[in-house]
Amino acid sequence: HLVCWPWPLSELFSFFAYRWEEERYTDGVKWKFLEHKGPVFAPPYEPLSSKVKFYYDGKLLKLSPKAEEVATFFAKMLDHEYTTKGIFRKNFFKDWRKEMTSEEKALITDLNKCNFTEMAEYFKAQSEARKQMTKEEKQKIKEENERTLQEYGFCIMDNHKERIANFRIEPPGLFRGRGDHPKMGMLKRRIQPEDIIINCSKDSKVPEPPAGHKWKEVRHDNKVTWLVSWTENIQGSIKYIMLNPSSRIKGEKDWQKYETARSLKKCVDRIRNQYKEDWKSKEMKIRQRAVALYFIDKLALRAGNEKEEGETADTVGCCSLRVEHIKLHPELDGQEFVVEFDFLGKDSIRYYNKVPVEKRVFKNLQLFMENKQPEDDLFDRLTTLILNKHLQELMDGLTAKVFRTYNASITLQQQLKELTNPEENVPAKILSYNRANRAVAILCNHQRAPPKTFEKSMQNLQAKIDAKKDQLTDARRELKSAKADAKVRKDEKSKKIEEQLMKLEVQATDREENKQIALGTSKLNYLDPRISVAWCKKWGVPIEKIYNKTQREKFAWAIDMADKDYEF
DNA sequence: TCTGTAACTTAGTATCATAGGG
């Protein structure tokens, strides 16, 4: 029979014990049996009704189906700011023209003369209509989605029925990278079965391609975890369909990641002493490596691989920092040796920080910057490969990103110890948890755009608080004037209101502090879940207050494993 | 040993679903 996550503790342990002891999977074998139904393709394009008009240079023009499809991609984005950006428009227009007939190509030579407004309005009306659907219509769609999920959303890997993460092929559309992306606006082409590589086991039932089509390839590679792959046309990179985080294969990997971070804990002092020594090395290469590692450790910076210029947005990590990204202040606001960082990191999120450093680090940075232009590499003798090779020698499995995991998790554990007040009630404890989580998010620079409705929602909450305060005043007045026999009842009532007020105030504080901070990323990717589970058990906070259903599924292994005394 | 590519994790945001207040 098929066993789904979350499985019982005994089974989890016996499974892993079996794996390690019997070495069931050696040499990178990831599974023995894999069967699935293949991907779900994007729905085919439905040509617009002729009532929806497109105008070129003020004149009505019926586009060929291919050109029309691409035009609708642009029309759907019309009220986004980026359709006004030069690069977006240039890339879009170039790719759109490739889809045109020769007649269209000859006629349509200027994007500024294209009028997409009727198309845009048509799609807006469509989405309005979708919102206005009756309950029954919505229910029907929901059931349809559920059927698709049941058919395509699961696979069998070894003895488990597992949820697939992304079983739908990405639909065609216009590419919008993050930040200043040189390829924004390019056409992301439609993926056909002929583009798809299927991966499954030899003894499984191979998924059928859609009628009249063939797969590009069917392979049986059990050294990888993906079920389906295709090559995307913007960067030429490979996209994969893989399993959900709740799956055995992902959970096991996640666990392993935190175990590696815990082994760093055991030797981090030695490594820190070593890189401090290396600041004095006579070899420039070693000094650069040591200063970079110090940044990675202290500031939780990413490794910073080299990137191909012009292919992606101009972002950097530690090893790819340029001279222009830091400023040295021998003295700033009463502090000595301050380094001011200002650069765009992953997803073009700005990293801005002023950090006092050891004198020796400061002097080294001055040295690295000597006779360089702003656009030159700060660490010109260093790459992530060199750094990771060095780290591998210091500890088995150590790479630059382990420091982020380690520092995030250890920070959570410390902060929880510091901030949790045993006397406080559950909502206050949860505020402490969120504050500990927040300290990590700040360390890892996990930012978000303040929600559009932020101000309004704060006002609403404040109004609720004010109303509750009035209610409390009334209740207390009633209590005072109440007769002896009603006193107890009235007192309970004010107590209840007090508690509600306190809850609201905690909520307001939490929300305010969280305005531009995203907690989700660290919670999902950096914090050893066993720390949180242990904290919940220790303080009697229900785990549901910390992890929602999906998160509990992802961290099922940790929920089973950790007791209240777990130490990262 | 170097380089390019494959594999897999990490990331923010758009969209969807639903709980809870009016």
Add this chain to the structure above:
DNA sequence: CCCTATGATACTAAGTTACAGA
């Protein structure tokens, strides 16, 4: 009961690291 604010989920881009092959 309906509506909307909010949390959950879907989506897919953008990183890191492992690894194959020249």
